[in-house]
Amino acid sequence: MKKIALLGAVALTVISTYGVAEEQTLRIGIEAAYPPFASKTADGAITGFDYDIGNALCEKMKVKCVWTEQQFDGLIPSLKVRKIDAILSSMSITADRLKSVDFSKKYYHTPxxxxxxxxxxxxxxxxxxxxxxxxxxxxxxxxxxxxxxxxxxxxxxxxxxxxxxxxxxxxxxxxxxxxxxxxxxxxxxxxxxxxxxxxxxxxxxxxxxxxGNGAGIAVRKGDSATAEKLNAAIDAVRADGTYQKIQNKYFSFDIYGG
Incomplete structure (x- = not known):
């Protein structure tokens, strides 16, 4: 009986650990061919404003960013079939896109x-x-x-x-x-x-x-929990100077917009 109880406890621990790991991961889709927002370095790593902002948001949300690179026109389909959890790739918040996905608040706005x-x-x-x-x-x-x-x-x-x-x-x-x-x-x-x-x-x-009125982070339709966490993280990085630091790395002007 003790062995059975022990095995049961181990199984519960594994399940619990797996659940926590899932909660701590955010799979983000990005097109890395859009400098200075996202591009590839000589050694194949992703770099750019979008990438740095995403990592800063994940840090605030206390989750691990798992980046998935693909062409822009495949990002929303991947989100819909749950291959990714969010799109952070300079995607404008438009009425047309809001028919199929939800968005966080804007994180920048340019013409x-x-x-x-x-x-x-x-x-x-x-x-x-x-x-x-x-x-x-x-x-x-x-x-x-x-x-x-x-x-x-x-x-x-x-x-x-x-x-x-x-x-x-x-x-x-x-x-x-x-x-x-x-x-x-x-x-x-x-x-x-x-x-x-x-x-x-x-x-x-x-x-x-x-x-639209700026670039936002797309999430699946109805996924208000992720959108709200992203909104809180955007507010946090703007309030503590993280956003300004990342912005100054790439631009000499206020990219957030009015």
């Missing part, structure tokens, strides 16, 4: 912008881009905006699995322009050797119908 050859003047994109090829990242807010607004105006939309692929085609002359986040375009392309001869042009793109 969209066109990148084209330096010296190009764009006053009215719908007029000045007619007949031109504009690259966007597939399944992004920029894809949706361009599909609804650029395509009907006679602008050819070219879609890519990652924004870095669009930048490559822009430099090779296969695109006339690309529409993307202003920070990703400026820091990840314009200011690099590959971006020489190109510039940010035209107006800011800020229509909340398409671009």
């Amino acid at each position: 969209g912008k066109l990148a084209m050859k330096a010296g190009t003047v764009i006053n009215d994109p719908l007029v000045d881009l007619k007949g031109k090829r504009v690259g966007v990242q597939r399944a992004s807010t920029y894809d949706r905006y361009a599909t609804d607004n650029f395509a009907p105006a006679g602008i050819e939309i070219v879609r890519y699995g990652s924004q870095s692929e669009a930048f490559l085609d822009l430099t090779s002359g296969r695109l006339d322009a690309t529409l993307a986040d202003i920070v990703n375009t400026d820091e990840g392309f314009i200011k690099t050797d590959a971006g020489k001869g190109f510039a940010l042009v035209g107006p800011d793109f800020t229509d909340s119908k398409y671009f």
